[in-house]
Amino acid sequence: MDRRNTVQKELTYDAVISYPGHPSADDIYRVISSKHSTISKATVYRNLSQLSEDGKIGKVESFASGETHYDHRTDKHYHGYCKKCGKVVDIDLSYDGKILEKAFPMEDGFSITSHELIFVGICKECREKEKENGTEGIKN
Amino acid sequence: MDRRNTVQKELTYDAVISYPGHPSADDIYRVISSKHSTISKATVYRNLSQLSEDGKIGKVESFASGETHYDHRTDKHYHGYCKKCGKVVDIDLSYDGKILEKAFPMEDGFSITSHELIFVGICKECREKEKENGTEGIKN
DNA sequence: ATACATGCAAATCTTTTGCAATCAA
DNA sequence: TTGATTGCAAAAGATTTGCATGTAT
Numbered sequence: 001m002d003r004r005n006t007v008q009k010e011l012t013y014d015a016v017i018s019y020p021g022h023p024s025a026d027d028i029y030r031v032i033s034s035k036h037s038t039i040s041k042a043t044v045y046r047n048l049s050q051l052s053e054d055g056k057i058g059k060v061e062s063f064a065s066g067e068t069h070y071d072h073r074t075d076k077h078y079h080g081y082c083k084k085c086g087k088v089v090d091i092d093l094s095y096d097g098k099i100l101e102k103a104f105p106m107e108d109g110f111s112i113t114s115h116e117l118i119f120v121g122i123c124k125e126c127r128e129k130e131k132e133n134g135t136e137g138i139k140n
Numbered sequence: 141m142d143r144r145n146t147v148q149k150e151l152t153y154d155a156v157i158s159y160p161g162h163p164s165a166d167d168i169y170r171v172i173s174s175k176h177s178t179i180s181k182a183t184v185y186r187n188l189s190q191l192s193e194d195g196k197i198g199k200v201e202s203f204a205s206g207e208t209h210y211d212h213r214t215d216k217h218y219h220g221y222c223k224k225c226g227k228v229v230d231i232d233l234s235y236d237g238k239i240l241e242k243a244f245p246m247e248d249g250f251s252i253t254s255h256e257l258i259f260v261g262i263c264k265e266c267r268e269k270e271k272e273n274g275t276e277g278i279k280n
Numbered sequence: 281a282t283a284c285a286t287g288c289a290a291a292t293c294t295t296t297t298g299c300a301a302t303c304a305a
Numbered sequence: 306t307t308g309a310t311t312g313c314a315a316a317a318g319a320t321t322t323g324c325a326t327g328t329a330t
Contacts, residue, residue, distance in 0.1 A: 001309085002305085002308085002309070003309080004303085004304050004305070004308090004309055004310065005304075005305095006303080006304075006309090006310060006311080008310080008311070009310085024294090025294080025295080026294080038312080039311090039312085040311065040312040040313065041295095041312095042295090042296080042297085042311080042312070042313080042314095043310075043311055043312070045294090045295065045296075046296090046310080046311085047310095049295095061203060061204040061205075062202070062203070062204060062205050062294085063201060063202070063203055063256070064201040064202060064208075065201075065202050065208065065293095065294095065319080065320075066294095067293085067294065067295090068204075068205065068294085068295085078243070080243075080245050080247075080250055080252060082250070083253075089245050089246060089247040089250050090245075090246040090247070091243050091244065091245055091246065092243070092244040092245075092246050093239075093242055093243045093244070099233075099257075100259070102233055103218070103220075103231050103232070103233045103259050104231065104232040104233070105220050105229050105230075105231055105232075105259070105261070106229060106230040106231065106232050107220075107229040107230070107263070107264075108264060109263065109264025109267065110220055110222070110229050110261055110262070110263050110264060111261050111262055111267070112220060112259045112260070112261040113223075113260060113261045113262065114259075114260045114261075115257065115258060115259050115260065116203070116256075116257075116258045116260065117239075117255065117256075117257050117258075118255060118256045118257075118258070119240070119243050119245070119252045119254075119255050120252070120253060120254045120255065120256065121245070121250055121251050121252040121253045121254075122250070122251055122253065123247070123249065123250050124247075124248060124249025124250060127249065127251070141284085142283085142284070142329095142330085143284085144283095144284055144285065144328080144329050144330070145329075145330095146284090146285060146286080146328080146329075148285080148286070149285085164319090165319080165320080166319080178287080179286090179287085180286065180287040180288065181287095181288095181320095182286080182287070182288080182289095182320090182321075182322085183285075183286055183287070185319090185320065185321075186285080186286085186321090187285095189320095202319085205294080205295075205318095205319095206319095207318085207319060207320090208319085208320085
C-alpha cells in the first residue's frame with residue numbers, strides 16, 4: 001500500500017494546514033472546490049483519512065453524532081465541543097498520558113490503548129443566540 | 141410539554157433497565173419488537189431520548205461515528221470504546237467533577253459545563269478476531 | 281377537548297463503496 | 306506496466322421528521 005503524490009492530496013493537506021480551527025471534511029471540501037471545482041468529495045474524504053492515518057494532520061473524532069474534524073496540530077491535546085453547534089475548540093490543560101494506568105475496564109479482556117478527554121459546553125455565538133430567542137431548551 | 145405515560149414508553153424503559161451493558165437504540169428496538177412487533181423504531185428513538193433527558197436512564201454519547209448507547213446506570217462514570225466494533229464498557233476510575241476548574245478554553249466566550257473521559261481500546265472478541273485473520277491494520 | 285404520542289415512510293446527514301477511467305512511479 | 310487514485314453516483318447506517326391517526330389526561 002504505497003502512497004502516491006497527487007495534486008488532490010496536496011490540496012487537501014494545504015487546506016487543513018491553513019484552515020484556522022478544526023474544519024470538518026465538508027469545510028475542507030468547500031475550500032478546495034471553490035478553486036478546483038472538479039475535485040470529488042469522496043477524494044477529500046479519502047485523503048483526509050489517509051493524511052491523518054499517516055500522522056500528517058490531526059484528527060478529532062466525532063462526538064455526540066457530530067462530524068469528524070481535522071486539525072493542523074498533530075500533538076495530543078484536549079478539545080471542547082459546543083453542545084449546540086458541534087464546534088470544536090482547543091483546551092488548555094496538559095495532556096496526561098499516565099491516566100491509562102489508573103483506569104480499569106470492568107470487562108474481562110478489554111485493553112485500553114488511548115484516551116480522549118472532551119469538555120462539553122457552549123460557544124459564544126450559541127450562547128448569544130439563546131439569549132435572543134429566549135431560553136430554548138438545551139437539547140439532551 | 142407534559143409527559144404522558146404510554147405502554148411504549150414503559151416498554152422502552154423496562155428494556156433499558158433490564159439490558160445488561162450498554163444497548164444501542166437498535167438493540168432496544170429489537171428486544172421490544174420481538175414481543176411487540178407493532179412498535180415503531182421512531183417511537184423507540186423518541187422515548188429513549190425523552191427518558192434520558194428526564195434522567196430516568198443514562199445516555200452514552202456516540203463517539204467516533206458510532207451509535208448512541210443507553211445505560212441502566214444514571215450516575216456519572218467513565219466508559220471505554222472498542223475501536224473495532226464500537227462496544228461500550230464501564231471503566232473503574234473515580235469521576236472527577238473538579239477537572240473543569242483546571243481546563244481553560246482557548247477561545248473567547250466558550251463556557252464549559254461538563255466533561256467526558258473516554259478510554260479507547262479493543263475488546264476481547266475483536267482482539268481474538270484479529271489474531272485469527274492475521275494482523276489486519278487497525279483503522280485510523 | 282386538547283395536545284402529546286404513535287406508526288409509517290420519507291428525508292437527512294455524514295461517510296463509504298463499487299466501478300471504470302486515469303495517472304504516478 | 307501496474308497498482309494507487311480519482312470522480313461519479315449509489316449505498317450505507319443512524320437518526321429525525323412530516324403527517325394523519327390514536328390516546329392519555
